[in-house]
Structures are given as C-alpha cells and as structure tokens.
Amino acid sequence: MSPTSSSRRELLRYKPFDRMLHWLVAVGFILAGLSGLAFFHPSFFxxxxxxxxxxxxxxxxxxxxxxxxxxxxxxxxxxxxxxxxAAADAQWFSQLGAIVGNRERPSADVGKYNGGQKLVFWVMVLSLLALVVTGVVLWRPYFAPQFTVDILRLAVVVHAVSAFVALLAAVVHVYAAIWVKGTVRAMTRGTVSHKWAAHHHPAWYRKVTGSRT
Ligand code: HEM
Structure with missing residues (x-):
C-alpha cells in the first residue's frame, strides 16, 4: 500500500510531513529535557x-x-x-473509569482525538509556551540582563514547574500511545486499521471512509 493513501485494509492517519514533525519534536523534547535536567540538581550534572x-x-x-x-x-x-x-469530550471523560479498567463500551462519538488526547495536547501547548517564554527571559547573556532579579527568580520557578508538567504530559502521552493497541503505528507507519478507527474514533472513521457505522 502507498504510505500516502488509505487502502481497504488500512487508513491513513498521518502524512509523512506530520510524522517527521512529530519525531523532530519528540527528539528535541528529550534533548532539551536531558540538558535542562543536568542543571536542575547536582545529582544530574x-x-x-x-x-x-x-x-x-x-x-x-x-x-x-x-x-x-x-x-x-x-x-x-x-x-x-x-x-x-467538542460535545463528545465530556461523554468520553464520563466513561474514563471503564476505559482505564478495560471495560470500555464505546458510546462517545469521538472524532480524530478523544477528550484525554485533547487535554494532553492543551497541557503541552501551555507548558511549552511557558517554558519558551521563561527560557528566553533567563537566557544569558542575550536577554536576562534586561530583567530585574525578581522577574528572573519568578521565571526560574515557572520554568521548572512547567518543565515538570510537560514531562508529566509526555509520560501520559507515551503510555497511552503504547497502551491503546494499534496506536503507535499511526506515528511510525502513518496508518491504522479500520477496526482501531471504528472502535476508538467512530466519528473520524465515518468522516474518512464515508461509512455510516
Ligand atoms: C517519544 C515518545 C513518543 C511517542 C511514542 C509518541 C507517540 C504518538 C502517537 C502514536 C501519536 C498518534 C496518536 C493518535 O493519532 O491517536 C502521537 C500524537 C501526538 N504526539 Fe506524540 N509521541 C511521543 C512524544 C511526543 C512529544 C515529546 C510530544 C510533544 C511535546 C508529542 C506530541 C504529540 C501531539 C501534539 C500529537 C497529536 C495528538 C493530539 O493532537 O492530541 N509526542 N504521538
């Protein structure tokens, strides 16, 4: 099957450009995390x-x-x-207990992403935004001299707290991607099975296949 199109057996979820972006972000996140951690505490030096x-x-x-x-x-x-x-997000969260307990009877009409994925997405957006803003403020010798000591102290704390939140979101993200069978291949091969899509993302499945079920 062509990696850029859907076939009868597989559905295209991510184009090569989106997968390349995703893995560049993932590698960058790990490198920024490891180099930042080195300065967080002497035991990581x-x-x-x-x-x-x-x-x-x-x-x-x-x-x-x-x-x-x-x-x-x-x-x-x-x-x-x-x-x-979307309306389906609240529905999805209301059955979180069943989903985590593997007793899922899908009733939420989930689109491309479920409520949990969207929550992780927005936590990543806010925490990485806070990281980059405070990181620029703290960047010596270029920007830090423009700010007062009080602002620099606040920036250090916000930088560390948002790094922790971003790391937490990334851990949940990777765990969920591995835990929901058939998901990782969406970001490696770019495709998912019909069964996976119809089960986990029924509204998205209908949209991309034109199916009524
Ligand atoms: C290194 C380990 C990682 C793995 C194994 C992984 C795996 C995946 C997989 C399988 C998907 C597709 C999920 C789906 O389509 O339902 C995905 C989507 C995504 N990933 Fe990752 N990922 C990793 C790291 C990261 C990092 C570090 C970030 C950002 C800081 C990130 C941000 C995203 C975003 C924004 C999406 C789109 C889903 C959404 O918008 O909610 N990923 N990832």
Missing amino acids: FLTNLFGGGGWTRILHPFVGVVMFAFFLVLVLRFLRDNLP
Missing part, C-alpha cells in the same frame, strides 16, 4: 557528558529548546482544529 561538558550543555540547552518549540508550533497549527473542544 553527569548528563552534561552527553552534550560535551558543562559549558556546551549551558550553551546548547536554550537553542535546542527554541528549535524544538518552533517545530512544535508548526505541529500545533496543523493539529489545532482536531483538538478543539
């Missing part, structure tokens, strides 16, 4: 060895963060419409 020592880690961390955010912004703009709130 050994991580600077991955980036060529303390000096290089300090120089690279903000650049890696800004480049990752630029890719993330393009990703967000491409996925924004499918992550806007």
Whole structure:
C-alpha cells in the first residue's frame, strides 16, 4: 500500500510531513529535557557528558529548546482544529473509569482525538509556551540582563514547574500511545486499521471512509 493513501485494509492517519514533525519534536523534547535536567540538581550534572561538558550543555540547552518549540508550533497549527473542544469530550471523560479498567463500551462519538488526547495536547501547548517564554527571559547573556532579579527568580520557578508538567504530559502521552493497541503505528507507519478507527474514533472513521457505522 502507498504510505500516502488509505487502502481497504488500512487508513491513513498521518502524512509523512506530520510524522517527521512529530519525531523532530519528540527528539528535541528529550534533548532539551536531558540538558535542562543536568542543571536542575547536582545529582544530574553527569548528563552534561552527553552534550560535551558543562559549558556546551549551558550553551546548547536554550537553542535546542527554541528549535524544538518552533517545530512544535508548526505541529500545533496543523493539529489545532482536531483538538478543539467538542460535545463528545465530556461523554468520553464520563466513561474514563471503564476505559482505564478495560471495560470500555464505546458510546462517545469521538472524532480524530478523544477528550484525554485533547487535554494532553492543551497541557503541552501551555507548558511549552511557558517554558519558551521563561527560557528566553533567563537566557544569558542575550536577554536576562534586561530583567530585574525578581522577574528572573519568578521565571526560574515557572520554568521548572512547567518543565515538570510537560514531562508529566509526555509520560501520559507515551503510555497511552503504547497502551491503546494499534496506536503507535499511526506515528511510525502513518496508518491504522479500520477496526482501531471504528472502535476508538467512530466519528473520524465515518468522516474518512464515508461509512455510516
Ligand atoms: C517519544 C515518545 C513518543 C511517542 C511514542 C509518541 C507517540 C504518538 C502517537 C502514536 C501519536 C498518534 C496518536 C493518535 O493519532 O491517536 C502521537 C500524537 C501526538 N504526539 Fe506524540 N509521541 C511521543 C512524544 C511526543 C512529544 C515529546 C510530544 C510533544 C511535546 C508529542 C506530541 C504529540 C501531539 C501534539 C500529537 C497529536 C495528538 C493530539 O493532537 O492530541 N509526542 N504521538
């Protein structure tokens, strides 16, 4: 099957460009996370060895963060419409207990993304936005000298808290992607099965196939 189209056996979920963006963001997120963690506490300082020592880690961390955010912004703009709130989200959250307990009887008419995916999406948007704004404020020698000590202190705290929230969202995201069987291939091969789509995203399934079920 062509990787850019749907066939009778598989449905196209992500075009190659979107998958490339996603994995660039994921790699950037890991590199920014590891280089940032190196300065969070002395017990993580050994991580600077991955980036060529303390000096290089300090120089690279903000650049890696800004480049990752630029890719993330393009990703967000491409996925924004499918992550806007919808009536099915509240329905999906109301059966969260059954979903987590594997007793799911799908009744929510979920579109391309379910309520949980949308929540993770918006938590990532807000936390990465807070990270990039506070990161620029703290960026020595370029921007930090323009700000007062009080603003710099506040920026350090917000930077650390939003990094923790972003990491938490990423852990939930990866766990859910692996836990819901048949999902990871959406971001590796670009396709999903009809069964997966009809079960987890019935409204999206109807939209892309024209099916009534
Ligand atoms: C490294 C491990 C990662 C894995 C295995 C992974 C896996 C996936 C998979 C399978 C999907 C498709 C889900 C679906 O279509 O239903 C997806 C979507 C997505 N991923 Fe990841 N991902 C990873 C890291 C990240 C990171 C670090 C970010 C952002 C900081 C991210 C942001 C997104 C976004 C925004 C979507 C679109 C879903 C939505 O808009 O709600 N991913 N990911």
